Amino acid sequence: MTGRTIYLETFGCQMNELDSELVAGQLARLGYAFTGNAADADVVLYNTCSVREQAEQKVWSRLGELTHRKNRDPSVVVGVLGCMAERDGVDLIRRMPVVDLMCGPGELDKLPALLDNAVRTKESLAEQSPARRARPAEFVALQGNTSRRSATLAAAEDSLELLDLSRAVSPVDPASGAASRSAYVRITRGCNKFCTYCVVPFTRGAEIHRPPDHIIDECKKLADAGVIEITLLGQTVNHYRFEHGSSISLGGIEQPQKGRTYKGSHQRDAFAGESTTTFADLLARIHDEVPAVQRLRFVTSYPRDFGDDVLEVIRDHPRICRYLHVPAQTGSNRLLKKMNRGYTVEEYNDFIDRARGYLDQPELGRPLMLSGDIIVGFPTETDEDYAATVALLRRSRYKNCFIFKYSPRPGTVAYDRIPDDVPDEVKRRRNNDLLAVQSEISDQIAREQVGREVEVFVEGPSKQQLKREGMSHGDIRRAGGAITLTVNGNSPTLEAPAPPSRGASVPGPASPQVATLDAEPVQLSGRTDTDLIVFFNAPAEQRDALAGQLLKLRITGADRLSLHGQLLETQRKKLQTPSA
Numbered sequence: 001m002t003g004r005t006i007y008l009e010t011f012g013c014q015m016n017e018l019d020s021e022l023v024a025g026q027l028a029r030l031g032y033a034f035t036g037n038a039a040d041a042d043v044v045l046y047n048t049c050s051v052r053e054q055a056e057q058k059v060w061s062r063l064g065e066l067t068h069r070k071n072r073d074p075s076v077v078v079g080v081l082g083c084m085a086e087r088d089g090v091d092l093i094r095r096m097p098v099v100d101l102m103c104g105p106g107e108l109d110k111l112p113a114l115l116d117n118a119v120r121t122k123e124s125l126a127e128q129s130p131a132r133r134a135r136p137a138e139f140v141a142l143q144g145n146t147s148r149r150s151a152t153l154a155a156a157e158d159s160l161e162l163l164d165l166s167r168a169v170s171p172v173d174p175a176s177g178a179a180s181r182s183a184y185v186r187i188t189r190g191c192n193k194f195c196t197y198c199v200v201p202f203t204r205g206a207e208i209h210r211p212p213d214h215i216i217d218e219c220k221k222l223a224d225a226g227v228i229e230i231t232l233l234g235q236t237v238n239h240y241r242f243e244h245g246s247s248i249s250l251g252g253i254e255q256p257q258k259g260r261t262y263k264g265s266h267q268r269d270a271f272a273g274e275s276t277t278t279f280a281d282l283l284a285r286i287h288d289e290v291p292a293v294q295r296l297r298f299v300t301s302y303p304r305d306f307g308d309d310v311l312e313v314i315r316d317h318p319r320i321c322r323y324l325h326v327p328a329q330t331g332s333n334r335l336l337k338k339m340n341r342g343y344t345v346e347e348y349n350d351f352i353d354r355a356r357g358y359l360d361q362p363e364l365g366r367p368l369m370l371s372g373d374i375i376v377g378f379p380t381e382t383d384e385d386y387a388a389t390v391a392l393l394r395r396s397r398y399k400n401c402f403i404f405k406y407s408p409r410p411g412t413v414a415y416d417r418i419p420d421d422v423p424d425e426v427k428r429r430r431n432n433d434l435l436a437v438q439s440e441i442s443d444q445i446a447r448e449q450v451g452r453e454v455e456v457f458v459e460g461p462s463k464q465q466l467k468r469e470g471m472s473h474g475d476i477r478r479a480g481g482a483i484t485l486t487v488n489g490n491s492p493t494l495e496a497p498a499p500p501s502r503g504a505s506v507p508g509p510a511s512p513q514v515a516t517l518d519a520e521p522v523q524l525s526g527r528t529d530t531d532l533i534v535f536f537n538a539p540a541e542q543r544d545a546l547a548g549q550l551l552k553l554r555i556t557g558a559d560r561l562s563l564h565g566q567l568l569e570t571q572r573k574k575l576q577t578p579s580a
């Protein structure tokens with residue numbers, strides 16, 4: 001046992017959240033303990049995001065704060081992991097000498113050795129010598145541009161697969177609740193799209209698909225440990241494709257496979273034979289082979305190359321969620337071209353119509369919900385381009401949409417070739433105006449849900465409830481990381497209504513063993529299979545026990561963007577039976 005404690009904070013997307021979980025599992029097995037308080041930790045690790053400048057600034061300010069501590073206590077080890085480490089390279093250590101080690105997202109399997117090395121070096125050098133500082137490369141694992149060497153080499157040398165395979169899964173501990181009953185599973189790493197504004201292809205490397213058997217085994221292991229909700233992850237998740245004839249096996253382990261070029265067809269993949277596992281095949285296999293998974297969803301979908309075969313599989317497999325996150329980025333064809341997105345607004349709209357045609361069946365209690373991402377203020381964006389984006393937003397009717405101001409990223413094509421010429425004031429105005437349009441749409445969609453019966457996955461006490469219980473803002477943020485799904489680094493846009501006030505609650509005819517819903521209720525939040533957040537009251541004594549369960553609710557109200565629900569009578573009865 002090392003006996004050392006680690007504070008690990010995660011920024012950015014779900015991919016990073018999963019990486020943090022895998023890294024934490026590995027380090028815990030080596031004897032490190034984890035703490036939620038950076039000030040107590042011997043090792044402080046930040047798993048970082050580089051997608052916008054703002055994401056990096058948060059990390060710079062955390063590192064700045066740590067400098068004071070390190071001056072007092074030079075033994076603390078500070079590490080920067082993830083996309084920012086990969087993008088900034090060793091320059092980051094030069095600019096911020098508080099950093100001891102760096103590890104890119106493609107090298108995380110090397111982190112335990114790197115950390116061990118850094119910790120031992122600290123121990124052997126009572127005082128940090130300046131000479132050590134001059135050799136930072138000793139504690140650095142970055143991919144550089146090696147991942148794009150050659151298709152076969154990169155895939156065959158993919159030791160990172162071992163990190164995903166090493167996933168430590170333990171049976172669900174009821175006390176830890178929802179977090180352990182909902183899990184991410186990676187199916188694809190990296191990205192080949194090279195949208196002109198985006199750093200991800202540089203930080204995460206080339207697109208690589210994991211062998212389907214590894215994915216299914218991981219889902220089975222998770223299900224055996226009590227997981228009932230799985231979200232498959234990939235930057236362009238629908239591009240998943242594994243050709244068995246050309247797969248490589250090393251040391252008895254089938255290796256991930258480099259992504260292929262897409263032909264751009266929206267139709268069924270005519271060339272996919274018996275020996276190919278397409279995304280549609282993978283979804284159907286997980287659904288059928290891992291029946292304990294009650295909810296299967298995936299992010300992020302790319303609006304191109306989303307075949308009818310995938311839509312049919314979703315329609316015909318009841319435990320696959322009818323929820324698609326399909327970023328459009330802009331409603332202007334001129335800008336889509338400049339962004340290198342590879343589709344037109346008309347093609348995007350066709351896809352949305354096709355998806356609704358297959359999957360939107362509100363009359364059967366199975367509506368389709370969509371969400372999106374938009375960038376405002378991409379270079380050269382005119383009022384006309386912006387108006388086209390507003391039109392796309394209105395037509396798409398997303399349940400929520402993440403709206404970002406364009407942030408020029410060094411190393412990308414847009415940064416080098418297209419001057420960032422939209423003034424920040426204009427970006428801000430378009431951002432706010434678009435948020436207002438989206439709020440109106442989200443509000444309408446919320447109202448349409450009133451009266452519907454839904455099943456929610458209980459995530460735990462709502463933020464309002466935690467506040468009411470006196471939890472600090474920082475603690476709520478940390479707890480939120482564990483219990484709510486964040487999308488692209490954003491918290492859900494829905495705001496919680498006020499929880500029931502203690503004074504207003506009427507004590508029910510309680511007997512000591514029977515929970516009544518009227519006694520001191522607590523406000524919990526849950527998520528529908530279509531990713532809508534619903535707030536509802538539950539008995540205080542069930543505050544923690546319900547986390548991670550599926551419960552049936554009726555939507556009773558929509559207040560601004562929030563949905564409120566009530567437990568169905570049958571569900572209340574079940575909860576009131578102590579043996580249930």
Ligand code: SAH
Pocket residue numbers: 051052197198199200234235236300301302326327329373374375404405406407408409488
């Ligand atoms: N692979 C996903 C998105 C990953 S990045 C996709 O293609 O849909 C998440 C979101 O961040 C993107 O959808 C985009 O809207 C936003 N984004 C990426 N780079 C950005 C930049 N330079 N400035 C502003 N927003 C950006």
Ligand code: SF4
Pocket residue numbers: 191192193194195198199200201235236302
């Ligand atoms: Fe970035 Fe485009 Fe790849 Fe998404 S598809 S990660 S926006 S390059």
Ligand code: F3S
Pocket residue numbers: 011012013014015016048049050051082083199200203204488
């Ligand atoms: Fe950020 Fe890297 Fe994810 S740049 S959005 S953490 S892939």
